[in-house]
Amino acid sequence: MNLSPEHKALLDNALIDSGLRSTRQREQVYGVIMSKQDHPTADEIYARAKASMPTISLATVYNCLETLVDCGLVRQVNFDREPSRYCPNLKEHAHFYCKETGEVFDIDLSGQAIHELRRQLPEGFEMESFELSYHGKTHSN
Amino acid sequence: MNLSPEHKALLDNALIDSGLRSTRQREQVYGVIMSKQDHPTADEIYARAKASMPTISLATVYNCLETLVDCGLVRQVNFDREPSRYCPNLKEHAHFYCKETGEVFDIDLSGQAIHELRRQLPEGFEMESFELSYHGKTHSN
DNA sequence: TTGATATTTTGGAATGATTCTAAATATTAC
DNA sequence: GTAATATTTAGAATCATTCCAAAATATCAA
Numbered sequence: 001m002n003l004s005p006e007h008k009a010l011l012d013n014a015l016i017d018s019g020l021r022s023t024r025q026r027e028q029v030y031g032v033i034m035s036k037q038d039h040p041t042a043d044e045i046y047a048r049a050k051a052s053m054p055t056i057s058l059a060t061v062y063n064c065l066e067t068l069v070d071c072g073l074v075r076q077v078n079f080d081r082e083p084s085r086y087c088p089n090l091k092e093h094a095h096f097y098c099k100e101t102g103e104v105f106d107i108d109l110s111g112q113a114i115h116e117l118r119r120q121l122p123e124g125f126e127m128e129s130f131e132l133s134y135h136g137k138t139h140s141n
Numbered sequence: 142m143n144l145s146p147e148h149k150a151l152l153d154n155a156l157i158d159s160g161l162r163s164t165r166q167r168e169q170v171y172g173v174i175m176s177k178q179d180h181p182t183a184d185e186i187y188a189r190a191k192a193s194m195p196t197i198s199l200a201t202v203y204n205c206l207e208t209l210v211d212c213g214l215v216r217q218v219n220f221d222r223e224p225s226r227y228c229p230n231l232k233e234h235a236h237f238y239c240k241e242t243g244e245v246f247d248i249d250l251s252g253q254a255i256h257e258l259r260r261q262l263p264e265g266f267e268m269e270s271f272e273l274s275y276h277g278k279t280h281s282n
Numbered sequence: 283t284t285g286a287t288a289t290t291t292t293g294g295a296a297t298g299a300t301t302c303t304a305a306a307t308a309t310t311a312c
Numbered sequence: 313g314t315a316a317t318a319t320t321t322a323g324a325a326t327c328a329t330t331c332c333a334a335a336a337t338a339t340c341a342a
Contacts, residue, residue, distance in 0.1 A: 021309055021318060042299080057321050062300065064320095078221050081329080083299060096266050109261055116257045120250055121275060125237050128277040134262065136269040162289060162338055183328080198292050203329065222300080224328060 003031040014071040028053050029064035033074055039085040039095075039104040077104070079133060094132035107134065144172040155212040169194050170205035174215055180226040180236075180245040218245070220274060235273035248275065 003011070011030050012022050032048045033040070040048070046061045065086060068074040075087040079097050085104060087095075092114060094107040109117075109132070121127055144152070152171050153163050173189045174181070181189070187202045206227060209215040216228040220238050226245060228236075233255060235248040250258075250273070262268055 023308075023319065025320070055321090059301085059322075060320055076221075078219065080217075080219050081222065081225060081299095084222060094261065096262070096268075099269070105266070107261055107263075107266075110257075113257045113261050116251075116254045117273070120235065120248055120254050121237070122248075124280040125246070125248075125275065126277045126280065127237075127275045128240070130273065130275045132258070132271065132273045134266065134268045134271045136267045139265040139267065164290065164338080166291070196292090200293070200330085201291055204291075222328095 002035065003027055004034075007031070007034050011073065014073050015067075018067075018071050020067060020071075024053070025049075025056055025060050026064050026067060028056060029061055030068055030073065033068070033086055033088050037088065039077060039087050041083040041085055043083065045086065077131075077133075079104075079135075094134065096134040096136070096138070098138045099135060100137050103138070105138070107132075143176065144168055145175075148172070148175050152214060155214050156208075159208075159212050161208060161212075165194070166190075166197055166201050167205050167208060169197060170202055171209055171214060174209070174227055174229050178229065180218060180228050182224040182226055184224065186227065218272075218274075220245075220276075235275065237275045237277070237279070239279045240276060241278050244279070246279070248273075 007030065008027070011027065015022050015026065028049050029045060032045050036048075042058070042061055042065060045065070046056070046058050049056050049061060065074070065076070069076045069086075072090070075090065077085045077087050077095055079085070079095075087106070089106050092109060094109055096105040096107050097103075098105070117130060117132070118127065148171065149168070152168065156163050156167065169190050170186060173186050177189075183199070183202055183206060186206070187197070187199050190197050190202060206215070206217070210217045210227075213231070216231065218226045218228050218236055220226070220236075228247070230247050232249070234250055237246040237248050238244075239246070258271060258273070259268065
């Protein structure tokens with residue numbers, strides 16, 4: 001729900017650019033993702049979306065998520081073969097997965113680090129994107 | 142099949158260290174993975190293993206793969222939510238996934254790059270492993 | 283060897299995230 | 313408003329993987 005005017009405009013423009021329609025459900029799903037800085041699964045997004053739109057279906061949540069990812073408004077993040085998670089942070093960044101709690105944290109990457117990553121690719125490999133995930137534990141202090 | 146004596150010893154030691162038994166099936170599956178420098182899925186490993194052990198079952202292939210991964214003899218590699226692949230290369234390295242052909246390539250990482258990756262983690266994040274995968278296209282020349 | 287015991291293998295059923303389907307509904311352009 | 317098109321929906325289907333319980337095998341001690 002409560003999508004800020006900026007996000008609403010961002011969404012509408014992205015949809016129009018892709019020749020897609022603006023719908024209540026797409027707004028709702030986008031709103032759910034933008035309104036909390038975490039990494040929910042489709043099920044979690046479904047639960048949050050239903051809170052203020054009780055008729056939305058899980059299939060629609062999946063449809064909307066695919067649309068949002070394709071439009072570049074949301075990032076899909078996978079850890080091993082666990083259910084996909086969705087990330088509102090569009091900056092080039094990495095993720096840290098805590099084995100103890102299952103929590104996921106965004107990790108900022110320095111320009112130097114990103115440069116170094118690109119540097120590793122030999123001739124003939126044309127990178128379009130990369131995914132970097134750390135696994136481990138977090139100290140609670 | 143045809144597991145080299147070195148690999149056979151490696152496997153047996155690793156199994157004993159973990160309190161597990163050496164079986165024909167574990168040897169077979171390990172042999173299949175070590176005998177070709179690629180990134181097969183469980184299905185592909187099953188097909189290759191059956192060629193010289195027609196009675197092996199898919200469930201056993203999955204069991205053996207889990208064992209080998211747990212023993213640290215083989216790496217499990219995931220791209221998005223595609224079927225898991227298995228990698229004989231135990232060096233710390235990255236993967237390049239070609240969107241056009243579906244091929245997977247090992248990418249060596251310099252010590253500097255690995256150091257830079259570790260450097261990105263703030264206080265309180267204790268890394269145990271990382272996964273880095275590049276997506277893009279490969280020039281064929 | 284020969285059991286006795288624990289582990290492993292096996293085929294088939296179960297699971298669970300995701301995708302598909304086809305009908306109902308909403309959005310857009312005129 | 314109406315026609316044309318896109319989207320939503322509930323439920324069925326998919327498919328990689330895991331679970332199950334029975335049969336086979338490996339290990340160990342005598």
